[in-house]
Amino acid sequence: MWEINPYEIAKIELEFIAKKLDLPPNIEKFLKNVERSVIVSIPVIMDDGNLKIFEGFRVQHSSVLGPCKGGVRYSQLVTLDEIKALAMLMTWKTSLHRLPFGGSKGGVCVYPKNVSKRELEQITRRYTAEIINMIGPNKDIPAPDIGTDAQTMAYIMDTYSMQHGKTIPGVVTGKPIEIGGSPGRSDAAGTGLFFVIEKYCEKFDYDLKSMTIVIQGFGKVGSVIAKKLYEYGCKIIAITELAGGVYSEKGLDVDLLIEWRDKGKFLKDFKGNSIKSITNEELFKIKCDLLIPVATENQITKHNANDIDCKIILEGANGPTTPKADEILNKKGTIIIPDILANGGGVIVSYFEYVQDINAYYWDLERVNKELKKIILDTFENVCNLAKEKKESLRTASYMIAVSRVAKALQLRGIFP
Numbered sequence: 001m002w003e004i005n006p007y008e009i010a011k012i013e014l015e016f017i018a019k020k021l022d023l024p025p026n027i028e029k030f031l032k033n034v035e036r037s038v039i040v041s042i043p044v045i046m047d048d049g050n051l052k053i054f055e056g057f058r059v060q061h062s063s064v065l066g067p068c069k070g071g072v073r074y075s076q077l078v079t080l081d082e083i084k085a086l087a088m089l090m091t092w093k094t095s096l097h098r099l100p101f102g103g104s105k106g107g108v109c110v111y112p113k114n115v116s117k118r119e120l121e122q123i124t125r126r127y128t129a130e131i132i133n134m135i136g137p138n139k140d141i142p143a144p145d146i147g148t149d150a151q152t153m154a155y156i157m158d159t160y161s162m163q164h165g166k167t168i169p170g171v172v173t174g175k176p177i178e179i180g181g182s183p184g185r186s187d188a189a190g191t192g193l194f195f196v197i198e199k200y201c202e203k204f205d206y207d208l209k210s211m212t213i214v215i216q217g218f219g220k221v222g223s224v225i226a227k228k229l230y231e232y233g234c235k236i237i238a239i240t241e242l243a244g245g246v247y248s249e250k251g252l253d254v255d256l257l258i259e260w261r262d263k264g265k266f267l268k269d270f271k272g273n274s275i276k277s278i279t280n281e282e283l284f285k286i287k288c289d290l291l292i293p294v295a296t297e298n299q300i301t302k303h304n305a306n307d308i309d310c311k312i313i314l315e316g317a318n319g320p321t322t323p324k325a326d327e328i329l330n331k332k333g334t335i336i337i338p339d340i341l342a343n344g345g346g347v348i349v350s351y352f353e354y355v356q357d358i359n360a361y362y363w364d365l366e367r368v369n370k371e372l373k374k375i376i377l378d379t380f381e382n383v384c385n386l387a388k389e390k391k392e393s394l395r396t397a398s399y400m401i402a403v404s405r406v407a408k409a410l411q412l413r414g415i416f417p
Contacts, residue, residue: 071105112147153173173353217317314342
């Protein structure tokens, strides 16, 4: 449940940072609003012969720093205000990591598991046709998000390319490697999370291998960070997904859980010695050293923040912590490594894919991960330095850097006309 509308949360966060930066009122007012948003109807003849109309969205928050960049989410819970909030968050994320992009987001109100493969392809192609004038390598570049994957991006690229009479791989990122995708893109967000927490522990004298770790979310990002931490030698004691999950004080075998999940089974049904099923609500009450929320926004709220007992929160999801919860956790002394810093790996490697597509010159995985590590850790150091200088939280420091860059660019460009 949302404490308040997610777009209102995003604007509250901006207001807070605007005061810290002493932004001119007109700049703040401009950045609170999205540049454009569209709601589209997606008519599809279903497998049973009946017509069904799905609702879709595309929102571009800011193109001040360059073409917009943002994922496409397939979920029955998608709303326009959620997409607006996520588009704004993408603006700050790309700015923070010095990427030449603005922020956007898209979504369709559909639960992918409730439709056939053919129906999903039809939904994707019609959605693309409806937003085709908004997207493009120099306008807005979609990418995978919750409920979408490399195949979804392949359909979008093909639909867009057919309407332009030539193959245009740079219209999306997160594609299959065979049609212009980049090595390392599917694991990028999780890989970036690992680089950040490894560096944080090194910088502030924590022993990562001795930590007890709890993870909420076991999808494209959650499973990757879980596997990397497990291979590093960490003890992961709880993992949940939407339907619930598992807990073991002795530690979980992540490889076995991934195998189980890949068979289409629910984590909560996994059985083993000393393993018990838990709900998402119970997960946040487990005492641990490191909590990693990698599900959806607004999971840590004023209603459960006081139950959380951990040293560090590493935000893998976008906007998992509400402002009220953030305030409670800061007072408790909990360190929060914020989403726009921690989970930037996905959009960083999307940028690499975009660069490769535009230049038709492709990199190997070693180069991708080397460049990813450099960018995300450079950002990490910048944030830590500002947080120390200004005596602010890592979240506040991250937003101060991100918003100030966009605001400066807007002041230099001016507001047309």
